[in-house]
Amino acid sequence: MEIKYTILGLLLYIALAIYLLTFVTRLLRFSKLAKALYFLGFTVILIAFGYRWYQVRHIPMQNLFEVFLTLSVLIYPLSIFCRRILQVGGETTDALIAAILLVPAGFIFSAEPQKLKLTSIRPRAATRLRGHVGTSWV
Secondary structure, three states, X not given: OOOOOOHHXXXXXXXXXXXXXXXXXXXXXXXXXXXXXXXXXXXXXHHHHHHXXXXXXXXXXXXXXHHHHHHHHHHHHHHHHXXXXXXXXXXXXXXXXHHHHHHHHHHHOOOOXXXXXXXXXXXXXXXXXXXXXXXXOO
């Protein structure tokens, strides 16, 4: 378990608390407050996503921390799409799912960015064993 003592970690924990509060207010039937909190949680996690993107200088999808961060960003737009276009409810469950997605990002996976080596594909693919791959580039 790894607690993140950074600005990104703070944003994750704030969004997690807001999504849990959204879930509780939805259960207590405070619909307008729940909608406002749900949007606020999305705004906070979107800021965290943008901050991470700026921090690592690429789209945050390189390790599991970034994947869970991205999934938690996508929950709100998908929830709105399902409610307005598909006429399917379930914002209560969606807020809970968003909070559950933030738990691994906030507590389990490391936020350390991976350093990937930039290598060329051509020399490896042009070997005798993979001649068919090399001919597709000619």
